[in-house]
Amino acid sequence: MTSVSASKRPSPTLLISIAILSIFVLIGLVSLVALPQDPFDFITDEPFRPAAAGMWLGSDYLGRDVLSRLMDGTRITLFMALSATLLAHLIGDTLGLLAATRGGFVDTVLSRIVDVILALPKIIVGLVVVAALGSSIPVIIGIAAVVYSAGVFRIARALGNDLKEMEYIKLARSRGEGMGWILFGEMMPHVGKPLATDFAIRASFAILFMSSLSFVGLGVQPPMADWGGMARENLGGLSTNPLAAIGPAIAIALVSIALNLLVDSLDGDARH
């Protein structure tokens, strides 16, 4: 009996991860309305000034307020991660379920394309595309979406393959329902949970991927900066204001760890 009541209580890791994620989403939302300082304004002529009252994380390499830029970067980073993951799932889920249901030629072609994408190191694909198209936020989001949609496709296709033999899917097909209804009306409700779990883990991959691109200088371009870009541009100030470089890197780690813990505790709950 005790185990039943215990399993109903959400695990502490679940609560912690949700708390961390909510705080960052909140910061991102607040940054839309108000920031302590203008993130692009040179408020001091002293680069890498250590943290002090009124400038809680010090100044960056151009004398801008690190806290304001970090909050502004929260918005950019989370927006990019969310839109890339959403796009990846939109592409991957639709095509994956379609490949499973249709089978045959469509399935073969899509699966082979996905094999090629998965067989290549993602960061190198990213670098080549940036070399070709240049670096801008839409390009980065697009690369991440396509590259990560391949993994999503695999999962959605596997889930779809389990489902397509179900009576209600066969029934829907023999009723003559359109493909759109079969995929989104009949199948989606049954694969929503595993795909949602995948969404969280995929978002953490996307954040790491895109901030790595920004960190090597090929992601978000100055004066805008996501967390990866901030970590790079302030690398020179480690001795006087290490927070300027390490703060944004810690923010990435926190969000990514929280997403991983979230998935872990959701998986754990599913097993009990």
Added chain:
Amino acid sequence: MANFIIWRLLATLLLLLIVSLLVFWACEILPGDVAQVALGQYATPENVRALRIEMGLNEPPVQRYLAWLAGAVQGDWGRSLVTKSSVSALLSERVANTALLAGVTTLIAVPLAIFLGVVMAMWNGRAVDRGASVVILALSATPEFLLATLLVLLFAVNLGWLPAVAYLSTGSGLGQTVRALLLPTASLVVVVTAQIARMTRAIIGNILTQPYIEMAMLKGVPDRRVVARHALRNAVGPIANVVALNTAYLVSGIVVVETIFAYPGLARLMIDSVQSRDLPVVQACAMIFCATYVLLILLADVLARVFDPRSLPQRPMDAI
């Protein structure tokens, strides 16, 4: 077995051919003209026309692709648009440096990770396992540049023991090379070890629930022997696969680590070339990274097959 290897080899060659097409094509769709980009502010119409002829840009794309591919196979990647020197001359030293960094990292990280993974799996659910699992989960979700930056802050800035920049020149002695390599390698080892240990733990943990393991335990075989003699042998295939897959983490780790430490490797060269749009160099670097990665995966598939003939290559989802 021979059939399997031949088929996989052919598939790999086909994949590399597709990759070469994609890489070539990606550099073709460049907005504007390669000659124009190469000339920058000197791009008068006459200059552009002359350079187009010199670079053979007036030939049809198919012909240029074939010429490029034929050269690449023989190790001739053309000329750099920026330095005008031959790309293969630029590559040679860089490839050796990156291979050194990757090799040392692999030699340290793989045994360490497998040991950690096995220990965690043996102590499944106990405090050590749970503690280590959380730490490893956190490390594997942490961006490489946070780890590397923290190491620099501690050992180079605060303690002043090691250089923050990894100077590596052909004349430098062993001691200097080791000092230069320490921090970059340490950062990479942490990242790669966390990934492999996490997956090794899952693989061994999975095998330990199998009936034949239970049988061995029930007949009184000590735990250590169960793992060493029964479980590990069946785990070689999947672990080989995980190790190969982790080259993906290694590649993205190397890209970041070479940036932080200004390490004169292939990744640094590729990033610089992307920035200056030196396309022949980008093409060469991309092909070398992809080919190495694809060949390692092939090797892992073959290993998995040798150790477990029943197995079809089964890959954990996919990596960063």
